[in-house]
Structure formats: structure tokens, C-alpha cells
Amino acid sequence: MNNKEKLELAKWAVTQAKGFGADEAAVDVANSREIEIECRDQKIDKLQEATQNSMTVRIYTKGRYSGNTTNDLRKDSLSKFIEEAVAMTKYLGEDPYRSLPDSKYYAGLKDADLGICDNSYDEVSADQRVKIARDIETDTRERTDKIVSLTSYYGDGTYESVKVHSNGFEGTRRSTSFSAGVEVGITDGKGGRPSWWDWRTVRFFKDLPPISTYGEFAVERALDRIGQTKIESGAYDMIIENRARASLLGALEGPLSGRNLQQKNSCLDGKLGQKVFSDKLTVVDDPFMKGGLASRLYDDDGLPSRKRTIIEKGVLKEYLIDWYYSRKLGVEPTGGDTTNVTFELGTRSLDEMVKDMKKGILVTGFIGGNSNDTTGDFSFGIIGTYVEDGKLIKPVNEMNVSGNILQFWSSLVEVGNDPYTYSSLQRPTMYFKDVQFSGV
Amino acid sequence: MTRREFVKTGAKGVALVSLPFIFKVDPLAALTTPPAGSLNLNDYYTHFGVDEAIIKQVMAAALEKGGDYCDIFFEHSISNSIGLEDNLVNRAYSTVDFGVGIRVVEGDQTGYSFTEEITPEAMKLAAKTAANIANQAKNAPPKELVLHDSKDLYPVEQSWEDVGFDEIIPKLQQINDKVLSLDPRVVNSQIWFTSGTQYVLLATSDGRIVCDYRPMSRTFAQCIAEQEGRREENYHMIGGRFGLELYTPENIDTLAKEAVRRTIDLFQAVPMAGGEMEVVLAPGKAGILLHEAIGHGMEADYNRKGESIFADKIGKPVAQPFVSIVDDGTIPSYRGSINIDDEGNDTHKTYLVRDGILETYLHDYISAKHYGVKPTGNGRRQSFRYMPIPRMTNTYMLNGPHTKEEIIASVKKGLYAESFTNGEVNIGPGDFTFYLKSGYMIEDGKLTTPVKDVNLIGNGPDVLTKMVMVANDLEVEQSGGTCGKGGQWAPVTDGLPTTKVSSITVGSNA
Numbered sequence: 005m006n007n008k009e010k011l012e013l014a015k016w017a018v019t020q021a022k023g024f025g026a027d028e029a030a031v032d033v034a035n036s037r038e039i040e041i042e043c044r045d046q047k048i049d050k051l052q053e054a055t056q057n058s059m060t061v062r063i064y065t066k067g068r069y070s071g072n073t074t075n076d077l078r079k080d081s082l083s084k085f086i087e088e089a090v091a092m093t094k095y096l097g098e099d100p101y102r103s104l105p106d107s108k109y110y111a112g113l114k115d116a117d118l119g120i121c122d123n124s125y126d127e128v129s130a131d132q133r134v135k136i137a138r139d140i141e142t143d144t145r146e147r148t149d150k151i152v153s154l155t156s157y158y159g160d161g162t163y164e165s166v167k168v169h170s171n172g173f174e175g176t177r178r179s180t181s182f183s184a185g186v187e188v189g190i191t192d193g194k195g196g197r198p199s200w201w202d203w204r205t206v207r208f209f210k211d212l213p214p215i216s217t218y219g220e221f222a223v224e225r226a227l228d229r230i231g232q233t234k235i236e237s238g239a240y241d242m243i244i245e246n247r248a249r250a251s252l253l254g255a256l257e258g259p260l261s262g263r264n265l266q267q268k269n270s271c272l273d274g275k276l277g278q279k280v281f282s283d284k285l286t287v288v289d290d291p292f293m294k295g296g297l298a299s300r301l302y303d304d305d306g307l308p309s310r311k312r313t314i315i316e317k318g319v320l321k322e323y324l325i326d327w328y329y330s331r332k333l334g335v336e337p338t339g340g341d342t343t344n345v346t347f348e349l350g351t352r353s354l355d356e357m358v359k360d361m362k363k364g365i366l367v368t369g370f371i372g373g374n375s376n377d378t379t380g381d382f383s384f385g386i387i388g389t390y391v392e393d394g395k396l397i398k399p400v401n402e403m404n405v406s407g408n409i410l411q412f413w414s415s416l417v418e419v420g421n422d423p424y425t426y427s428s429l430q431r432p433t434m435y436f437k438d439v440q441f442s443g444v
Numbered sequence: 445m446t447r448r449e450f451v452k453t454g455a456k457g458v459a460l461v462s463l464p465f466i467f468k469v470d471p472l473a474a475l476t477t478p479p480a481g482s483l484n485l486n487d488y489y490t491h492f493g494v495d496e497a498i499i500k501q502v503m504a505a506a507l508e509k510g511g512d513y514c515d516i517f518f519e520h521s522i523s524n525s526i527g528l529e530d531n532l533v534n535r536a537y538s539t540v541d542f543g544v545g546i547r548v549v550e551g552d553q554t555g556y557s558f559t560e561e562i563t564p565e566a567m568k569l570a571a572k573t574a575a576n577i578a579n580q581a582k583n584a585p586p587k588e589l590v591l592h593d594s595k596d597l598y599p600v601e602q603s604w605e606d607v608g609f610d611e612i613i614p615k616l617q618q619i620n621d622k623v624l625s626l627d628p629r630v631v632n633s634q635i636w637f638t639s640g641t642q643y644v645l646l647a648t649s650d651g652r653i654v655c656d657y658r659p660m661s662r663t664f665a666q667c668i669a670e671q672e673g674r675r676e677e678n679y680h681m682i683g684g685r686f687g688l689e690l691y692t693p694e695n696i697d698t699l700a701k702e703a704v705r706r707t708i709d710l711f712q713a714v715p716m717a718g719g720e721m722e723v724v725l726a727p728g729k730a731g732i733l734l735h736e737a738i739g740h741g742m743e744a745d746y747n748r749k750g751e752s753i754f755a756d757k758i759g760k761p762v763a764q765p766f767v768s769i770v771d772d773g774t775i776p777s778y779r780g781s782i783n784i785d786d787e788g789n790d791t792h793k794t795y796l797v798r799d800g801i802l803e804t805y806l807h808d809y810i811s812a813k814h815y816g817v818k819p820t821g822n823g824r825r826q827s828f829r830y831m832p833i834p835r836m837t838n839t840y841m842l843n844g845p846h847t848k849e850e851i852i853a854s855v856k857k858g859l860y861a862e863s864f865t866n867g868e869v870n871i872g873p874g875d876f877t878f879y880l881k882s883g884y885m886i887e888d889g890k891l892t893t894p895v896k897d898v899n900l901i902g903n904g905p906d907v908l909t910k911m912v913m914v915a916n917d918l919e920v921e922q923s924g925g926t927c928g929k930g931g932q933w934a935p936v937t938d939g940l941p942t943t944k945v946s947s948i949t950v951g952s953n954a
Contacts, residue, residue, distance in 0.1 A: 048577060049554070051553075052555075054558060055560075056560060072537070073538070096535070097534045155749065197751065268632055332530075371868050373877060383879065402875055440952050444719065
């Protein structure tokens, strides 16, 4: 089913829903095709092909609301499905805030090419896919004789979706993605099996990094882990490498959300317009980034995308408020989630920042942990390297970093010049002062 | 056929219906109340619109390039969630999923494909795609299909197909009213109810055919309270493989009381100094430590691939002689239980550690064959969209020789860890974490001040050896959690008796 056909089906479903008694309806129809290959010992360990369809029908009737998803897109099945969905919705409580967005908010939808769809997707052959996975494995294996486990990956997918609202919104999307990576475990000679991985996702096949990229990085990092140990608890300076999991950025997202604000469940409640973070922190949400992994022209509510500054030099400029919670809070909607998140960059690289570190920990990965949206308290496990006088001294693990996000993001003293581009969170390396680590 | 005519129709029929709640407004449907567990193989054949001949044709296509084995996994699942916010039951979500997954195995290699359209043509096409993994001249013909009888671990009294929406809403209101009434400091409450029903029909080329009906429900009560400008949030949940009978007045009462108690307690919580310390794990939920510290490392795929730190430790002592850890998929009505795994193998109580010795991995079909052992019934998949992989079910430690009182009394300065949210493990290095939502400090052998929001981190094999005291008060949390692995989610539970770990690194929020 192409997007034109999906659009027809979505409109038909909207009509059905209204026919069965819904006041308003929103319908999303999506399909995707994905291929995944895993290679081990020069053999394909896993070959998976997946083609899937779905329709989600959101019913609005006198303030009552339900969302209903099915993967059976035959019209006779759908008709029954929608009829039941409408009937079911009538049991729910009447919520005066629940409706489709006022149609005036749909205005301003751009028609730009976001560079997220590789039209030559169909030209990638089955042999090419397998060859990439195999070549990554071969390349990685040749890098050290310490390898005890090695799996390489290749995957790609093509995605299409349409959205139709009964009060006038219509949108379509098409995108592709290509990923490759490797995961490697080595022996440390003492029964330990340090491991590391490398994984890259891009929108165009031609943009996949060369074969040698993955193994080079993963093996080097795994070898660096040999002899890792925890060190004494205390306050240390911390550098978070750009590609480390964005645990501490993620901890900001919950408290920024309209739902948590409205539910009195956010430590950032009442802080709009205030300087709550370091003036080194400027965060911009950019939905129009060419080739961005989260680029889009409209959001889940059908509101047109807009580039926006969320934090400017430490001042909280905007919350993430979707249509429903904007009604509940009595404010204008801003968009309920972020897309490509970018930062105001500094001038120095990771290496230069490490050189100036007297005593601290370079964090290269996070493991587990969580944060509390209500209070801002957080605690995460870390993997990294102890640094003294600008030199990497030894690998550390089995330690936690803890604090409160308000305080933590105020202790940011430098932002690097190196955004990590293989993610929608394009964070650079960052330097923080006096962070509480727990170890021995 | 009963169970509301097996959700009304089959694949060949008009609708894959769908939203069980509505059946109550269908006057005809409302007249019948089908008994649970009454569907037979023919009902499943009818429902999925297949028969033995069609299945054999699909198998022949799957094995045409010479695979060793294939299986065909039909699934119809229906899930519903209903939410209460700001004192109003004001949102409901329903999902219907229907399809068939076809797997071909040659040696350790897997080809997988699925289709959402259960017609012979679509299934044969998917089978041919999966067949591409194989490349050998010989061709193992599928064996005669024989129905395999499985256990009946989750007989429900009132299955979700028979439960009207109007029966659930008042229960959510009751929970909410209770949460709000228990303490004047409670300012808000959110309640989430979910129910799920999964119908599975599985046929394997080695001649087994099984069917299973899997109910599930869980309700989560979140409480937000305020005291002198300070806000705290916590939650509690109940759940398992139940129908509506789970929601007794007693269970509703416990759910609300626990959610409030856990939240209000946090007002007394003070920041604590972190670092290595003695940690006493409360019975029940703290079993997440076992799940992360040893469970994942014992899943055979990680060992077959050489990733796990436990890969060369079978038969060796890994813990004190009073430590025994099992994975048990057979506890009636528990969230992690399954009558039969997603490869048609019976579930078992499997000892990972027996009397301190590492005993066996958790296997799926491929790893059992690789290691030349019997399957343990741990081959699970999230849905027909995924190939099965070894997964835990209900993982817990057996009772030990100590008592809770003597364990707490033995700690001079440490942490009593009571409730948790999430955990994670790095399989190779064995580092694992779990996040403490609430607990208490232990000072001079007594529980004192509440603590909260700290991460605990340790190394799997290391922590196993440091389990120095185990009490006789085993609890396994029935409502459990959801475990993510390889992009797939599976319902699991864990548990343990009160257990002392002599040293573990606790995050500091001082």
C-alpha cells in the first residue's frame, strides 16, 4: 500500500468513525519493511524480514477518548473494529479538555525535503547486506587475538505513514534508515570478559561509515577496559563523552513534559523563564535538520514542526506541552516531545578537555540508574576512565554518579565542539565540576 | 467453541474482534458466560483459518532449502489499558495484533519472517523468505503433528473477553478514592489498568502442535503527596495471569495502602552517604538483583556466543552452600509463568544454582541442541514478529538458614533495600545495577531512616559470593515486571528471601 492508498484508507476510516457516532476522529496508517542480519563466525546467525501494517483510530466523542490499534487492515474487519471502538468510548468519563486540536493550529505546515528518505533503497541487494555484516566481522576479528565473542550487524528499513484528522489535518511521511554495527567481547586473561560495541544509524545507504569504523572503535574500547576497577567515593570533576548514553539529558525530559507539570510531578514546575542551569547550556530542538534521525514536518497532534530553543544560556525557555495538556494547563501547546536536539557548541575537543583535567573521571558509558521527575534526584551507574593531570590513568567501573538534576546541570563548565551525529540527541562532550561518585 | 465464540470469529471470518469490553453491550453475547480453558485444537484451527494440511504445506516451503527444523507460530492478542487521571477514568487504549511467524533453523542459524495475513499464499511466501537461511541438499520432511497437552497454570474465573468496561471503571475509581482518602498529604493519584489476552497456536516440524490461552492483568497505582512544599511520588502494583477475579476488595485495598505508605514514607527520607556497604535485600521485589546479577548471564544464548561471564563456570561453586537459585515457569497465575514456551516445550523449575554450585543454563531450542541437553522451556518471544530466544520466567532464591531478625541485627551500618524500579546488566563484564525507589538505613542492627532514589551497582559473580546470609521468608512478587532483551519484551517476576550481601556499591545522594 503506498501513501496515496493509505491516505484514502485513513479518510475512509475517519468517515466510518463519524458514521458510528464519533464527534471527531484521528487516524494514522503506517507500514514498514525491515531487514536485519547478524553475523557470527562468518555465518549468518540471524536473518529476519519484517513487513508490517497498522492503523490507529483515535475516537473523540463528547470529551470521551480512546485510542485503538489493529494490524488487520481489511475494510470489513476495520469497520467492525471502529464500530466497537466508538461504542466502547461512550463508557468513559467525560473530559472537557479532550478534543482534536483547534484546526487553526494546523496552519504553517511546511513542505520541505528533510533528506530522510533514500529513494534508492530498493537498489540495495540481499548480497550487499550480507557482505557488509560479514566484512565488519572479518575486519573486527583481525584486530586482536583476545576476542571471545563477536557479533556484527546490518539492518535497514523503509517506513511510511499518513495521518488524517476529521477537522482538516492531513500529513504523510516517508523515511529510510540504514544501520551497521558490531559487539565484541574480549578476554582479560583473568576470567573477565570486557565488551564494547559500535553502532551507527543513517538515513542514506551511502552515508554508512566505512567497514573499518565499527571494529576499530569497539575493539579499542574493549581493550581499554582490561583491569577496570572502582575507585574511592568522592566528588570528582566529570567529562561525559559525547557518545555515552544520554542518561542525564534524558533525566531532563520527564520534568519538562506537560503531563508531569500538570500532574504536579515535575521539579521544573514554576521555573519557566528562570535561569536554572549553567549558562553554558543552550538546547535547541530542530525538526528540520537534513537527514536528522528525528526530523519531521508535524508532530503526533498534527501540529506543524517548529525550530525552538528549550534552554538558552541556562534559562528555561519552553516546556514540552502537547495539545491535551495545554488545554488542561490553560496554556498554548508547544509540542509534546523533542525531535533532533542540538546544543550550542564550545571550541575544544574531548582530548583538549581531558588535558586540562586535574583529577576526575571521563565517563564513556552509563549503566542502569534512574531519576525522579518529582524531585530531580538521580543516580546512574557509570563506566569510564580515571584521569589525573590530563592523563588517562586507569579504567573504572562499578561506580554510581548521583545528585539532583538542577544542581548537576548548573555545574556544567564547558561544552565540546563535537556533536554526536549518529543520534537524534546530538550532544557534544561536556565537562562538569564536583560531581558525587560512589565507589569503594 | 466458547470463550465468547473464541473472540467471536476466526481469520476467515469478518472481524478479528477486538475490544472485549464491548461484548457487554451486545445483547446476544451477554447471555452466555463461557467457562475458562474450554477451547480445543479445532477451535484454534478454525480461529486462525488453517488446518493440518495447510500447516504441512507451509512447513514444506520453509524447509525447501534444507533447513533442519522449522516452526510456525500463530498469534492473536488483544490488549487494553484504561487510565484514571484527575479523578476521571478518561482514556482507554486497545490493541489487536494478529499474525504468524515462521522460523527456519539450520545448525545455530535462524531465518525468520512473519506475515499479518494468515492465508496459505502469504504464509508460503513468508516461509520461502525464512528458508533462505538454509543451504544444504538434504531435506528433513516434517513429522506427523501430534497435539501436546500442556499444563493449566492460569485458569481464570472471569476472562477479559467477558468483562464489560463498565465493570472495570468502578474499580479504578475505588482505588483512586482510597489512595486520596488515606492521608491528607496525598494531592494526586494516577491509576493504570491493563489487561491482555494472547492466543497461541504453534506447530513444529518435529511433530508437535500446541495451543495456549494466556491471560494477564496488572494495575498500577501512583501516588503524589505534598508536605511543607516538598513533593514525593511512589507507586505500587498488583498483577498476574488473572481475569477480573484479581480485583478483590482486599487486593484493591492493599494496592492503595501500599502506594500511599511508600509515598508518605519518603518525606522522612534523608540523603545518605554512598559507597560500599552491607546491603540487606527485603524479601520479594529485591529479587531483581538475581535477575540482573545472574539470570541474564545464565541465558544460554549469551554463553553459546561466548559473551557471558558465566560461560565457563558450570559445575563450579559460585555462591555459599546455602544459596540455591531457580527459574520456575510453573507457578500458577504468576506473571512470568507459561504453560508451554513459545517453541512448544514444557516449562520447568530449573536450578541455576543448587547448593552454591552453578548447575545449568536457561535454554531455547537452538542452545539446547548446541549443548546437547533437554530444553528447559525458556524459549520465549514477545509476539509473532520475533524469533524465540532464551528468557527467564519467575526467578527466585530458595529459603536459607537464617532469619530476617538476625540478618538485620547483624548489620552495624548499611542499607535495607525494599522497592525497586529498574535494573540492567552488561553481560560480558557482569556489571549490573538496580535502582532503589525506597528503603531504610540500618544502624546498629535496626531499621532507621528511609532512603530513596539511589542506584546500586555490583558485579554478578562477585555479588553471588557475597550473599552471606539468607533467611527463610521467601517471597516472589506476583505482579513482577517486564524484561527487555534483544529488542523484545517479556513478562517476568523475581523474588528472594531476606538476604544479606556483604558489600555492594550504593550511590550517594548526600
